[in-house]
Amino acid sequence: MNSHARISNPPDETSHGKKKNAKLKVKTKEYKIHKQKHFCFITNKYMSKIILTGDRPTGRLHLGHYVGSLKRRVELQNSGEFDKIYIMIADAQALTDNADNPEKVRQNIIEVALDYLSCGLDPEKSTIFIQSQVPELCELAFYYMNLVTVSRLQRNPTVKTEIQMRNFETSIPVGFFTYPISQASDITAFKATTVPAGEDQEPMLEQAREIVRRFNSTYGEVLVEPSILLPNNSACLRLPGTDGKAKMSKSLGNCIYLSDTPEDVKKRVMSMFTDPDHLRVQDPGKIEGNTVFTYLDAFCKDEHFAKYFPDYANLDELKAHYQRGGLGDVKVKKFLNAILQEELEPIRERRKQFEQDIPGVYQMLKRGSEVARETAAATLADVRKAMRINYFDDEELIRTQAEQKRNK
Numbered sequence: 537m538n539s540h541a542r543i544s545n546p547p548d549e550t551s552h553g554k555k556k557n558a559k560l561k562v563k564t565k566e567y568k569i570h571k572q573k574h575f576c577f578i579t580n581k582y583m584s585k586i587i588l589t590g591d592r593p594t595g596r597l598h599l600g601h602y603v604g605s606l607k608r609r610v611e612l613q614n615s616g617e618f619d620k621i622y623i624m625i626a627d628a629q630a631l632t633d634n635a636d637n638p639e640k641v642r643q644n645i646i647e648v649a650l651d652y653l654s655c656g657l658d659p660e661k662s663t664i665f666i667q668s669q670v671p672e673l674c675e676l677a678f679y680y681m682n683l684v685t686v687s688r689l690q691r692n693p694t695v696k697t698e699i700q701m702r703n704f705e706t707s708i709p710v711g712f713f714t715y716p717i718s719q720a721s722d723i724t725a726f727k728a729t730t731v732p733a734g735e736d737q738e739p740m741l742e743q744a745r746e747i748v749r750r751f752n753s754t755y756g757e758v759l760v761e762p763s764i765l766l767p768n769n770s771a772c773l774r775l776p777g778t779d780g781k782a783k784m785s786k787s788l789g790n791c792i793y794l795s796d797t798p799e800d801v802k803k804r805v806m807s808m809f810t811d812p813d814h815l816r817v818q819d820p821g822k823i824e825g826n827t828v829f830t831y832l833d834a835f836c837k838d839e840h841f842a843k844y845f846p847d848y849a850n851l852d853e854l855k856a857h858y859q860r861g862g863l864g865d866v867k868v869k870k871f872l873n874a875i876l877q878e879e880l881e882p883i884r885e886r887r888k889q890f891e892q893d894i895p896g897v898y899q900m901l902k903r904g905s906e907v908a909r910e911t912a913a914a915t916l917a918d919v920r921k922a923m924r925i926n927y928f929d930d931e932e933l934i935r936t937q938a939e940q941k942r943n944k
């Protein structure tokens with residue numbers, strides 16, 4: 537195994553962030569973002585910049601995950617701008633619609649972990665953990681459930697779409713219905729400020745912010761309101777499936793996986809949905825809703841033309857020719873295939889190396905889960921204290937009641 541593929545320890549919770557915090561001086565009572573150093577000051581308290589994000593282990597990761605969140609996470613991780621980064625494999629959430637198939641979830645944890653490592657997530661810089669190994673998250677979700685109404689959950693547009701996709705209309709599992717609450721607990725347990733995710737996660741973040749506001753106003757300022765960090769390229773907000781459907785999704789079987797062989801990627805690209813009315817090469821073609829061009833918007837850079845398609849200087853020129861007519865789908869697909877192969881080749885190679893050390897990957901996940909658990913437990917302790925359900929630590933409660941009963 538080369539040095540690139542070595543699996544290292546997760547960051548040490550006690551030393552990493554706290555040392556940094558100690559150096560900071562509290563300067564203002566107002567809410568303010570210090571642009572250069574990216575530190576937030578809220579009501580006299582230093583607030584670390586913390587990332588929490590993750591994926592459901594329902595399959596290997598695909599290009600939608602990559603452009604929607606994964607690539608960005610790696611860039612943010614390497615930017616050094618964040619105090620802590622938590623990456624969660626959301627197995628408990630995956631079970632909410634796979635209760636009868638826990639084996640699928642069990643088998644895919646390693647696949648997601650391998651995809652993470654091969655894309656460049658580094659356990660030395662990011663804490664990678666498994667959701668179910670942090671039981672504190674369930675307890676938090678249980679308390680948050682009291683802060684959300686059924687009708688509020690019913691209004692969540694992503695959940696509505698997913699219920700339809702899964703044919704749950706007449707029998708929604710309660711766990712699935714309430715997963716936005718569980719997601720709020722995942723985010724807030726780590727006091728995350730930033731959640732890099734695709735557009736479908738916006739309603740979840742809105743729900744999480746509402747819970748935070750409700751909790752803080754009811755029990756006191758404990759939780760932190762998170763913000764979503766969407767991809768800056770609009771084609772990546774919701775990458776369509778190869779079949780042209782609105783979203784590439786494991787559950788829809790319309791994916792190009794990061795670990796697909798070069799042959800599979802080529803097959804998927806060559807059979808991709810384009811403009812159904814573009815029947816002959818000389819016909820004018822449509823760009824809007826044409827999956828091949830959406831993928832080019834997501835992946836293509838000017839330098840790709842010099843390398844693979846020197847007839848054109850940039851994507852605008854290629855699009856103009858397609859729209860005028862005289863450019864066939866096959867040529868454009870071959871170009872897209874070359875770009876995707878270039879992007880996926882190093883990921884595939886790194887994956888092969890990590891696959892040689894599966895016990896090492898599990899060890900890394902175990903250590904990450906331990907670190908994550910410590911943080912979640914600290915937040916849970918704050919939550920219990922704020923809710924005043926920390927009875928055994930509450931000497932005043934015990935003393936007052938003792939006096940009351942004695943003096944009866």
Ligand code: ATP
Nearest residue numbers: 591592594600604733734773774775784785786787
């Ligand atoms: P499932 O079908 O099991 O829900 P999924 O393919 O939708 O799987 P998730 O694990 O739900 O994947 O999503 C993980 C992350 O990837 C989220 O941040 C989500 O926004 C992002 N993501 C998933 N699919 C896409 C896509 N097609 N385009 C952009 N981002 C995506």
Ligand code: MG
Nearest residue numbers: 592698736785
């Ligand atoms: Mg999903």
